Amino acid sequence: MDATPRPRRRLARSLVAATALVLVVTGCSSSGGSGTSNEATKSAQPRLDAQDINPQPLDKVKDGGEFRLPLQQWITQWNPLQVDGTYGDSVEIMKMIEPELFRVDATGTFQPVKEFLQSASVVSSSPQVVLYKLNPKAKWSDGKPLGYLDFKAVWQAANGKNTAYNVSSTGGYDQIGDISQGADATEVKVTFDKPFADWQSLFYPLLPAAGISTPDDFNKGWVEKVPITGSAFKIGSQDKSAQTITVVPDPSWWGPKPKLDKFTFRVLSSSAITQAFLNNEVDYASAGRADAYSQLKANPNAVIRSASPWDEVHISFGSNGALADQKVRQALGKAIDRPSLIKVVNQGVPVQFAELGNHLLMTNQAGYQDNSGEWGKFDLAGAKQLLTAAGWQDAGAGQPRTKDGKPLELHFIISDASSQQTVDLATATQGMLLQAGVKIDVDKVPANDLDEKYINVGKFDLATWRNTGSFPPSLVIPFYQQPVGDNVFQNYSKLSTPEIDSLLKQAASTLDPAQAAKLYNQADAKIWELGHTVELYQRPQVTAFRKGLANYGASGLADTDYTAVGWEK
Template identity: 25%
Template sequence: MPRPPRTLLLLPLLLALVLGGCTGGSDRDARPRPSATTEARDGTTAWVRADPSDVRRGGTLRIGLGSLPVTFNPLHADAVGTDVERLVGPTTGQVVRITEDGGWEVDPDHAREVEVVADHPLTVAVRLNPDAVWDDGTPVTAADMAATWRALRGTDERYAVASSDGWDAIADVRPGRDRFGYTVRFAERRGDWPLFVSPRLPAQVAASPRAFNRTFRDRPLPSNGPFVTRDVDEDTGTITQEPNPRWWGDPPRLRRIVWRVAEPSVQAEAYAAGELDVATLDTDRDVPAAQVQRTSGSQWSHLTMNAGRGPLRDVAVRRAVALALDRDALARDVAEPVGAEPRPADSLLVLPGQRGYDAVARPTTRDVDRARRLLAQAGYTETRPLRLSLPVAGGSDALAARARAIRSQLAEVGVAVRLRTVAPDDFAAQVLVPLDFDLLTFSWGPSLLGPDAARDRFLPVTSPANVTGVASSAAPWDAVRDARSARARTAATARLEAALRREAVVVPLAVTPSVLAVRPGVVNVGAASFEQPRWATVGFRADD
């Protein structure tokens, strides 16, 4: 069906996700070897922890970065699918932090209190830390929160926002008894509300579409974190951050953070040459085993079926395709080059290590015999094979390899898949806008603090993130939203998962591991699936 104008405007955001893996590939000849790597016990955080008193003062931490940002504003549409959020981590702060298991806690550097004060409607009271300031000395206040909401809620199309999801659920932001307090009233319940109650931008930035869209393309956002960005050198691909002289919290341990831009293969070489302290790896070859950190990761690949046209309108055919996929093999393909444990993605809503995963996940086993029977019942036999198309964005060896593996697996049950390589610049116009495909594979990120963020991947049919061609039922989503306790919410999420898997429009494939090389002695930063570093505590162990 034709996409409405707003969906067309937002398609570049989806395109960035589809093309997110198109910057290189893994060395397919690399294989895991016995090692003493640091592997997170629960799969979520692998960095070495140290009390701040055990971290020495001073030193420069050198970190690899995938690419230079086209904007330093992580809330802008051009930041989708980039490393900007990671890059600005040392220079920004919010009233809550994401914890190791994907939960949240109040960050006392930025807030004294974050509390639900009413359920009908959901209302959250926030008391900011009155010591918190932007790097020009201006206090962080309720006015910044109100301006941030107005910029991000999606009602003013002059703002090219990365996403209005969540912000558009806020009915109003009301000032408190002074400028450091406010309440956020939501028009609808959301389990992930803690992600939308922080003043992400100074009011003077959020109030100006021009400032939001253009000012920070070549210079950093104002800082309210322990570091500030001092230099951006596009010629050498380096970004330098130093302690924020107006920081009110515990003094940062590091003297300097230097980000160096390079592809993962080049980062590994720079690490081996002693030029980086933290490097992202696409293979663990040539890196000392004890210096490799691995977590299960926060990205997961999937196969999406266009249920709005052709043979995939039949749910039995979609289930046959799902049953024919060897998800264990696909997980091995992505994990073995970096020596990680293969992890099939067993949920569309929750990742390994997140709260509720064991209750929600639905592991499935490949069943080619049943797949063949379902196809035969639907009228597809050797004389009338099922033929499907799978367009692939050019430029990513890993994505192309996954598409070939899917084609090979489906061929075993008599499904003929035609792969079609499409130039990245043409992918939106040729594939996403007209929904001209039967199958599509790319990766999604995590749905933090509940499945709310995943909703627009399934409904409505006009959602820019929904490429299934149909809309799932709203009822099980609403049941999760309306759950009043954590136990009830988990149970409702499990029922939602079951409903989505029965529809079989999206098949979860594999969790992509996060693998970093980290120099011995570096503490409180490294490989993690969800947890955010406390950058003021990051540094080098005092006794090293």
């Protein structure tokens, strides 16, 4: 994980604003800062298939040692299929300790992990049938072998038919018609009612039937504990007082022995991570902000690595109060000057930040097109017209508009552990929106409450986080699909339409990539029009790692083989 966590393909979200420098934008003043005023020479955004991990053969990597990683917040819900378990760091740790059937390479291609899968392939197209051949050595920490009942339990929990399972996504699982045993206990046969192009993204990671077979086990059985593991590592300790978690090799592991003795995760605020690296307390830190980059690049024990993961920075709108009106949300979008924000946050960072005009696809991803249209273009006059049409009357410069005697006052929620740069982003947005007659209060809330008490339950008017690792595109669907009852999946704004829902589901069922991209882009245009989220930019990974760290770094689309991570001899 990065100081900005890098979960992949499954329930990927990181509540970390990726901002840089004190902002100089419309309606905002600069407070400056030493070492951050000089513009860094920009390189182009790294190719999507690029990675920078210091690859080393295992005989060049030491046996033993510790890798110390920052953790953005304490992990409460460990189940990555549960709606509260989508926090990036926890998802990445779960892929260390639970079966990862496939590992994605730098090109975004799923490759079977031989310790779990001997093979997996589509053996029929009408209906679509996938046959998994499991490694007979693969087993859970309770001694049971991996089998079809585990696949079936995941499917039955995540297909949406039993709403007592509070799942974060039904995508793909709701298109499966049956799961059964194949020719023997090592074969799993998955039959789809509707085609699903991204079938390799399912069961990622696989969870044990013994831990999720009832709604109570699924929703509560993984709170602050991991009852069953099934991979090369296990949880060593969780010290809530010290805010540290360790992950250690599992002696029951049947594959190659991990190089490291221990991974230690320590909760640190975003603003503290850079100094922790400089103090030799952690072994990597984000260098994606100007202040951090200027300090870290000068450190003799640091090496800067960069890549282009699936990583977007945005501002999301809630759906309560005044924001229940689509015209108000659209007005907010028009009043935010995206290019000005991006220009400033990119100061002092050596990789170009690409403006993002798509919620579902990255700028260097096949099928990408800018669908922002009028809804992503800065248009202050248009914003004012929309607010007037929505009944919010102009009260004069610097004053909030009013309706029925009430001021148009909204709340931008951020963590009290946010870096100054995150505060600056919210403050810049505050200044922009005031020009349209919208008063924004920037509210700092406890870091460990941000997910559970605010974002996950939609208790915000504006909020910023990063959706990361959402590749292939079907994994973005939960961010925008229609809530079902109390289950919002990962659509924390609780905003969608039947048309958006239908387009996204059609795209996920379309096996022709070009036609699927067309449907995704049609859905994206509707998401912009809905006033759901203002996309800002695609964030490259620019990170400082301690010298000598091998087989780990800026991995782009690729997954990490944690058994190979270690320190050079």
